[in-house]
Amino acid sequence: MNTLTSYHYCIQSSLVDSCDTNNGWADVENKCYRHFDQQLSWEAARTSCRQLNGDLIVITSGTVVNILQDTFVNITTSFWIGLRDQNGANNLADYRWTDGTSLTSYTNWASGQPSNTNQRCVTADPQWSWFDESCTQLASYMCQKSKY
């Protein structure tokens, strides 16, 4: 790499913000996350995330949750996460993340949750504990997207 190429590469690197962190997105463990205060139904929240080339957050690691808790310290409301019961039988095997995967060994249900067959969509509270809720309830939400 000659001097000019090296200089150019340096400038390019400093300009690229692959998680759009100036716009509220956080770069955590190679993915981008953002919390939105707007109160929407689960489906509307998912649509909003998808319009940003992302989806509702998929949570499979307590390590990532710990970092996200330290990153998003101002969340005071429950927020939709990308988890839903596919058939309403309140069977954990039927829950799917927005990427199509089933629950992994990492879960963080609040005590007594999931509680109700009419509550098929999942929120996290400000402590990131999970609650099944009616999908038409309004809540804030958290999106994730790949880096670009």
Ligand SMILES: [Ca+2]
């Ligand atoms: Ca519940």
